[in-house]
Amino acid sequence: MWHWRYLAAAARDEFGEQRLVEALQQHRELPSRELLASVIDELRRFSSQEQHDDITLVIAKGK
Structure with a gap:
């Protein structure tokens, strides 16, 4: 699961x-x-x- 509040816009691209x-x-x-x-x-x-907004990422790795 991932949560992405900030989608960067560059040249109208996300x-x-x-x-x-x-x-x-x-x-x-x-x-x-x-x-x-x-x-x-x-x-x-x-x-x-x-x-101007926060970035939220959670990395979870399994072994």
């Missing part, structure tokens, strides 16, 4: 679920804390606009 999944898959080998940071970095690189 970061969206597909980009989120791709970012998670690309960095899935990282520990949870680093995976979280990498996804947030991807979001910030995607949007050239200043962020």
Whole structure:
């Protein structure tokens, strides 16, 4: 389950679920804390606009 309150708008495009999944898959080998940071970095690189809302992500990995 994921909750995404902030959908970055860049050139009328949203970061969206597909980009989120791709970012998670690309960095899935990282520990949870680093995976979280990498996804947030991807979001910030995607949007050239200043962020005015919060970002909520929860990373849960199974063994």
